[in-house]
Amino acid sequence: MNADTYQQGWIEWKTKSNGKKACRFRYWVRDESKPGEWRKAATPWEEGLTEKQAKKRLRDLMTAMECAPPKPPPAAVAKKGLTLQEFVESHWANYQSNRGIKPSTQGSNAASLKNHVLPMLGSMEVSDVSPTHISNFFRGLEDKHLSPKSVLNIYQLLHVMFEVAAEHDLVESNPVRRKLHRPQYKHKKMPIWSAENVQKILQEVPARWKALFWCIALTAVRLGELLALQWKDIDWDAKTITFGKGFWRGRLQDSTKTGQEHVRHMPASLELILAKHLEASKNIGLDDFVFCRSDDDPRPHDPDDLRREVLYPVLDRCGIQRTPRADGFHAFRREASKYLRKAVGLELAAVQLGHKQMTTTDEHYNDRDMDDLKKAAELIERAFGTSFAPEG
Structure with a gap:
């Protein structure tokens, strides 16, 4: 110098x-x-x-x-030659492991990287990736006609990845910028069954599946959490059911989606149905699954088989129109949330669904209808008083 x-x-x-x-x-x-x-x-x-x-x-x-010009100080920007592919295999893999990222999320991330990110950016050095490269990458995704939600997921994945790279001093700043790259996405409201629809389903479901359907309807848990339920998780004296594991792609996960145990009260009707299910089952050890495939196959049911071979035929017999990717077992959670919100308020609905924030429940599981609008209008009318209304 x-x-x-x-x-x-x-x-x-x-x-x-x-x-x-x-x-x-x-x-x-x-x-x-x-x-x-x-x-x-x-x-x-x-x-x-x-x-x-x-x-x-x-x-x-x-x-x-x-x-006196000193020797150049140690570079603290990028490891020379470290490509994004190498970063994914080393730093990113360690990050996901250390953070306890669930296998299902890791699988989704790996698919996005393999199918979309690495073919376009994998050979680039991490330190060379600029906001312009990221902009070009997202423009390239347009030709793949991905759903807005899929593009948003890829954006969020890349943003976190480069945050991790910045923590390792591999990049000077995150090239994934919110104002430049975050796609516009509006959450799509899913159709919500009525309480009458759920009653029809519970009446129509074959006897073999009655315990499973009643349990998911009355507890409003996720299907993977229900399939991971073991007999030791049911406390008959306290009348509670503890959901602490998950079942995903044929493998038992050691935690639920949120990483927390969900304790649900067991009402009298559900207790009676589960007691009959226990009496009729042969796999009744404490570690046996409550809803196994058969007496000869102790594995949990396959979620896809349950949806296609059991739930969909029941919906068809009940005359309930099916919406693609919307009328699976998760619809029981949406109906329970809406009913609780109308009956006792949003807070209890969030508690039953196991959400930490009520905004999650409100955004993803509730849909305002004409009853809500009518109630709001009548409340405003009462607040202002009807004595001032013009005479007809």
Whole structure:
């Protein structure tokens, strides 16, 4: 560095994952690969400096550089040659493992990377990926005619991946930008069965499946959590059922989708039905599944088979019109949520569904109808009083 550059350098600050503030010093150096040009350089990130101390360190560094050019400091930007493919196989794999990302989510991420991201960006060095590259990538996705939700999922995946890369100091900043790249997405409201529809279904379902259908209707749990239910999870004295595992793609998961146990009260009708189911079952060990395939096959039922071979025929016999990708067993959760919201309010609906935030319940499981609009109008009318209404 020649003294005639008269540069002052600058300080970059960030808050690291441990909550501590860190800074590094940036400046310009000659680019040996491009004669006559300059490139940015940086010192490693340091913790524990105040702003006053950092400014003094920067002045000292600039003075030392003008007097005697030091050796280039250790680069803290990118590991030379680390491609996005290599990043996925190393840093990203470790991140998902350390964070306890569920296998189902990891499987979805892996499919998005394999089918969409890596074919276009996998050979690029992580440090070379820019916002422009990300913009071009999303334009390329348009030709694949993916659903808006799928594109949103890919955006969220890439954003988190490059946040992880930034934490490893592999990139200076995240090239995935909300204002530039986040796709427009409006949540699609799913059709919600009426209470009368659920009553028809429970009456129409064959006797063999009655316990399973009643249990999912009255507890409003996810199908994978219901299929993972074992006899030891039912407390007959306390009249509770604890859902603490999940079943996904033929494998038992050691936690539910949210990672929390969901305890549900067992009302008298459900207790009676489950007691009869227990009496008729041969696989009744504490670790046996409550809803196994048969007496000779102790594995949980296959969710796809249940939907196609049991639920859909019942819906058809009840005259309930089926909507693609909307009338699976998850419809029981939507109906329970809407009924509870109307009867006792949104908070209890969120509790029954196991949501930490009521906004999740309201956004994904409720749909305002004419009854809601009528009630709102009548409340406003009563608040303002009817005595001021013009006479007809």
